[in-house]
Amino acid sequence: CNLKCPFCSRMVNWGELDIKHMSGDVWDGILIEARKHGLRSLFMDHDGESLMNPKLPEMVKEASKAGIIDIWMHTNANLLTSELSEKLIDNGLTKINFSIDASTKETHEKLRIGSNYEKVIKNINEFLRLKSKKKAKYLRVRVSFVVQKENIQEKESFYEFWKNAPGVNVIAFQNLQELALFEKKDEEC
Secondary structure, eight states: OOOOOTTSGGGTTTTOSOOOOOOHHHHHHHHHHHHHHTOOEEEOOSSSOGGGOTTHHHHHHHHHHTTOOEEEEEEOSSSOOHHHHHHHHHTTOOEEEEEOOOSSHHHHHHHSTTOOHHHHHHHHHHHHHHHHHTTOTTOEEEEEEEEOTTTGGGHHHHHHHHTTOTTOOEEEEEEOOOOGGGOOOGGGO
């Protein structure tokens, strides 16, 4: 991931994970299995920023060609460009979740260390503009907010900001799960 959010599960036991992009052989194997078994839904990321993978737009296209009809991903939107948005929409993305967690620059950048709030909002709005332009009504857009003591005062303003945004289908609020309880090395378990 390109951010270091203090509440993220990736921060638990930091440094223990082998972080890298999926190999082409593994991806090809997933597509073969998807075709063979009629896989209909695929989540394109887990515990990281999917847009860091330079092959993501092509992978979305390959998944769509493999018959997968529900292709979704999460992103913090910092790396989202107009060109990348267009490719993702054109290549068959069906769901996208934008993890924002705040309605102000100060809170957003405190919770999402390394992020740029203005850029995130600009990138999301450009994605929404392209969704509308391309008449991609099938594409579900979700904006999310993990409720925690640092941002709870912005919950209502987050909702007010996004409730009438053309193209946003879901505004999600989730309660923070305290992960410090899980910070044990294997030998301690």
